[in-house]
Amino acid sequence: MADLFSADADPAGDPAAAPDDSRGGRAVLAGAPLAVRMRPRGVDEVVGQQHLLGAGSPLRRLATEGDLGRAGPASVVLWGPPGTGKTTLAHVIARSGGRRFTELSAVTAGVKDVRRVMEEARETRDLHGRQTVLFLDEIHRFTKAQQDALLPGVENRWVVLVAATTENPNFSVVTPLLSRSLLLTLRPLDDDDVRALLRSAVADPRGLAGEVELGEEALEHLVRVADGDARRALTALEAAAGTAFDTPVASGGRPVVTLEHAERALDRAAVRYDRAGDQHYDVVSAFIKSMRGSDVDAALHYLARMVEAGEDPRFIARRIVIAAAEDVGMADPSALQTAVAAMHAVAQIGMPEARIVLAQAVVHNATAPKSNAAYNAVNAAIADVRAGMAGPVPAHLRDAHYSGAQRLGHGKGYVYTHDTPAGVAAQQYAPDELVGKDYYVPTDRGFEAQVRERLGRLRRILRGR
Structure with a gap:
């Protein structure tokens, strides 16, 4: 941790920021990285995020006046993709009002570090009248216990917490902390x-x-x-x-x-894709929906984005298997066979050749006729079970292999399917309260059209019609 800015701190005093007329040629590339040297020294130098920095906006007031008022939140959660200025804004806020700046990384800091910062911030406030800005990067990596340790300092305004995250804070930040903070969403620069x-x-x-x-x-x-x-x-x-x-x-x-x-x-353009954050979920969602929507070209595009971003090919393969069962289903049962084969092949082959196997499975899924009838059927059945519709198993279907089972009537009247001419017996299989309930409703698309016709005959025989 470092006290980077004080009441009389001069940004121009930073060697990385100070002009040096003696520099020439490659010397301008020496020292701190260009992105660090070009970090804005004030809110007016910030590029982009004008939706948050307009006149009178809370963030501008915090960065220029140093306070949101006693009635306002004392902390800020900055949510946005990498490179949109989260760290920059934290530094700008720290420069206002002669504040002390302290930085923690959620990757390396623990509860003990958080408590130490809070204690130092309280002493700095009480002894020197200076407020501390605590910049916490990647707060989504903090556990609940670590985030809870921040609450006393935020609640008592020992610190102005500026927390940065690339993940949706509604899922990654504890509610008590989020409710005490101003949540601001940063956008990619245009x-x-x-x-x-x-x-x-x-x-x-x-x-x-x-x-x-x-x-x-x-x-x-x-x-x-x-x-x-x-x-x-x-x-x-x-x-x-x-x-x-x-x-x-x-x-x-x-x-x-x-x-x-x-x-x-x-060499090549980097792909915007955060494997642990929203970009991960957004691209995967678009990938699945493109296969479901039969847009093979879009599906291959999202596959390429995941492959180029270094996504685990086994994860991609698992999603293809799920899509084959959920969205293609019995309209083309071979899609699931292709997907499962691809999953096993990817595990054996690895990248980069695995991309070819994945592409074949994606093309099969995207171009196949679609049916979610099996998916809907199991969901409907589960809903009934959860609603308490799970009556006793009919006596003739119960296990009759143990001593005393026959005395209880187990297995009595059961018709062995293979002994019937059609290979289907007219007998009850479902519990009494579910007799006649149709969970599986096949479509007339692809192979499922044949299943639909056969299922109609089966149900008529089973129900003795």
């Missing part, structure tokens, strides 16, 4: 925001200090690669600038970051 950020980083003395030029094609490529992530945009620019500096230029000229430099530095 292309114009990223474009302005990159141009600023090229010219700003804290950034590349005008030591390079940024070609338009390279700029647009970097904007596409960033995908709304400011940190990714600046990291990509820094890598591309490094490649440009390695390219010989005419005497007295400045290196120009070209499209070739950007492509060489980056």
Whole structure:
């Protein structure tokens, strides 16, 4: 932990932020990463998130005036994808009102660390009259006990808690803490925001200090690669600038970051996909719904996104198996066979070849006729069981192999199916209160159309019609 900002702290005093006219060439890439050097020093330098930073907004008041008022929440939960400015906003808030800044990571901190920070914050308030801003990154990784340890400090305003998360806090943050905090949703930067950020980083003395030029094609490529992530945009620019500096230029000229430099530095565009957060669930949901909707091209697109993001291929295979049973069902029973075979093949083969197996199973699912009749049937049956509709098993179906069973009438009157001409006996199988209840209602699509016709004959025989 570090007390990064004090009442008289001067951001320009940061060596990484201070201009240095003596720098030249590769020297501008030395020291702190470009994304750190370009971190805004005040709320007016923040790029994007204008829906949260408008005049009079709670976040702007907290970042400029230092308080939301005694009636308002003392803490903030910032929810958004990586690179949207959660850490930046925490630093901006800390700069207001001469606050003390302390940072914890949920990956490494424990309850003991949280309590120590709270005790130090209380002492700082009581002895020096300074408030502490506690920035807690990845709060969704904190256990319930760890989050509960934050409550006294938040409740008594020993700290202004700024918690950041990439996961939905309604599921990952305990209710008492969430109810005492202002929940703000950050959005990915739009292309114009990223474009302005990159141009600023090229010219700003804290950034590349005008030591390079940024070609338009390279700029647009970097904007596409960033995908709304400011940190990714600046990291990509820094890598591309490094490649440009390695390219010989005419005497007295400045290196120009070209499209070739950007492509060489980056290799390929990173895929926005958080395997532990909302992006994971959103992409998987779209993948399943595309197969269900018979859009094979969209399904393959989402498969590719998961594969490129490093998703576990066994997880993908399991989802395909479930979709084959739930959405294709008896309209094409072979889809489940393909999916199960793919699941076993993926476990044996591994990546990258497993992508081919997955693709075949996806194509089979997406192009097959669809029926969720079996899925609906088991859900309806479960609903009845939970509602108490589970009468006694008919006596003729009960186990008759143990001593005394015949005396109880177990098995009496049971008709052995194979002894009947049609191979189907007219006898009762369901409990009395469920006689005549049809759970499975087949469609007329694909193979299930044949099942529907056969099932009609079976039910007529079973029910003695």
